[in-house]
Amino acid sequence: MKTIDRSHLKELMQRERQLFRERHPESGVLAEDAKSSLLYGVPMNWMIRWPGDYPVFVDRAEGAHFWDVDGNEFVDLCLGDTGGMAGHAPKAAVDAVAAQSAKGITLMLPTADAAWVGREMTRRFGVPYWQFTLTATDANRFVIRWSRSITGRTKVAVHNWCYHGSVDESLIWIDEQGRTVAREGNVGAPVPLDQTTRAVEINDLEGLEAALANRDVAACLIEPALTNIGIVLPEPGYHEAVRELCTKYGTLLIIDETHTISAGPGGCTQAWNLQPDFVTIGKTLGAGVPSAAYGISAELVERIYAGTDIQRADVGGIGGTLAGNALSLAAMRATLGEVLTDAAFERMIELGERFERAVQEVISSRELPWHVVRLGCRVEYLFRPEVAKNGAEAAAGQDEELDPFIHLYMLNRGVLITPFHNMALMSPATSAADVDRHTELFGQAADGLIGR
Numbered sequence: 001m002k003t004i005d006r007s008h009l010k011e012l013m014q015r016e017r018q019l020f021r022e023r024h025p026e027s028g029v030l031a032e033d034a035k036s037s038l039l040y041g042v043p044m045n046w047m048i049r050w051p052g053d054y055p056v057f058v059d060r061a062e063g064a065h066f067w068d069v070d071g072n073e074f075v076d077l078c079l080g081d082t083g084g085m086a087g088h089a090p091k092a093a094v095d096a097v098a099a100q101s102a103k104g105i106t107l108m109l110p111t112a113d114a115a116w117v118g119r120e121m122t123r124r125f126g127v128p129y130w131q132f133t134l135t136a137t138d139a140n141r142f143v144i145r146w147s148r149s150i151t152g153r154t155k156v157a158v159h160n161w162c163y164h165g166s167v168d169e170s171l172i173w174i175d176e177q178g179r180t181v182a183r184e185g186n187v188g189a190p191v192p193l194d195q196t197t198r199a200v201e202i203n204d205l206e207g208l209e210a211a212l213a214n215r216d217v218a219a220c221l222i223e224p225a226l227t228n229i230g231i232v233l234p235e236p237g238y239h240e241a242v243r244e245l246c247t248k249y250g251t252l253l254i255i256d257e258t259h260t261i262s263a264g265p266g267g268c269t270q271a272w273n274l275q276p277d278f279v280t281i282g283k284t285l286g287a288g289v290p291s292a293a294y295g296i297s298a299e300l301v302e303r304i305y306a307g308t309d310i311q312r313a314d315v316g317g318i319g320g321t322l323a324g325n326a327l328s329l330a331a332m333r334a335t336l337g338e339v340l341t342d343a344a345f346e347r348m349i350e351l352g353e354r355f356e357r358a359v360q361e362v363i364s365s366r367e368l369p370w371h372v373v374r375l376g377c378r379v380e381y382l383f384r385p386e387v388a389k390n391g392a393e394a395a396a397g398q399d400e401e402l403d404p405f406i407h408l409y410m411l412n413r414g415v416l417i418t419p420f421h422n423m424a425l426m427s428p429a430t431s432a433a434d435v436d437r438h439t440e441l442f443g444q445a446a447d448g449l450i451g452r
Helices: 008-021 026-036 047-048 091-103 112-125 137-152 203-213 238-249 267-271 298-307 311-315 326-339 342-365 393-397 402-412 434-448
Strands: 056-062 064-068 073-076 130-134 155-159 172-174 180-182 199-200 219-221 252-256 278-281 292-296 371-375 378-382 424-425
Touching: 008 026, 008 434, 026 292, 056 219, 073 434, 112 130, 112 203, 112 267, 112 292, 130 137, 130 326, 137 219, 137 252, 137 278, 137 292, 137 298, 172 199, 172 393, 180 199, 199 203, 203 219, 219 238, 238 252, 252 267, 267 278, 292 298, 298 393, 311 342, 342 371, 342 378, 342 434, 402 434
Parallel strands: 155 199, 155 219, 219 252, 252 278
Antiparallel strands: 056 064, 064 073, 130 292, 172 180, 278 292, 371 378, 378 424
């Protein structure tokens, strides 16, 4: 296996930073101006984490491409970290949003689109009842509250290095002593995390059973595969065993498909025949219009009906004034019905396979100690030789020098991958040429690193 000369890497990174400044002067002007009115100079604080001296400011986007204010064109393999998975401005969704905007945006009353979307979500995920929110974070928060209400229990079990948006109970990791503690960077945690959460590694069934054995865990909130620390896939039989343990100890099972929708039209729930009590999903459902949903099993719906007072629903901590609004539901109906279709997923997954094969060929032909993992149309490479089996191993494989270098190298040559990890996502608008452009650049970057 080849090794990377770190002093050479530092020199390459300095060249890339200079090239970035040369290619994005207008973004630099806008970034400086924004500091006078925006915290950190950006509309959301994590936007400063992009490689380069400042974020690229976007002018417009269409399909799987976007253009910045300096006129540079990019292949977008980030796609809003799944939020733009339908592609940018798909015509069906744009037309539906325009039509609904002219008729009313939010009313606190249902439209016919809501029931259509509910039936379509049932077809895809196999869960019969649905409610709508604006973000997957809210969907997760709400089902956690339902779970606590139904079970009378307080705690939530999650995977180490999980991703569930900004849900308080999930901003954790397992420390060196095996304790569940607040993740570094967790801002203003409302209560100590050991009071709300038990964290276990994915694929650790013994650890999961120990976490559930006290029968004080209301729900297991899990992604079918880890996605935000590098893709970590479940071992064969893992999810069947998780379902059995949850049933054995009276714990509800929440499957968060917000990122793992990449596995297919019904996410891993459909692709792997999972049997959750709740399903949550957000980001991509409305082609970029804020929209999310949670699904509920028939058995749990009966328990909810029996245990809640609908006359006090507006003060129960579940719901929001804009949740389920007419505009979001129109966007969701168009996106699910005409953009993120079963046929579209088939083609997107084929492109994911093409991306994976090409990256693996670059890694193998250069004898590099890296690997690539795919989940449907979502692909990710880590700069470590072994495929990670859990969150801790994936976290140990993060490279604070190589990760920003590969992002900036790609960005400077017109390809965008997800900034906080090395993820590429396929959309219905992504082409084989888009994938091949990444392959070409990935090979060039690898050659530059090893001096080939």
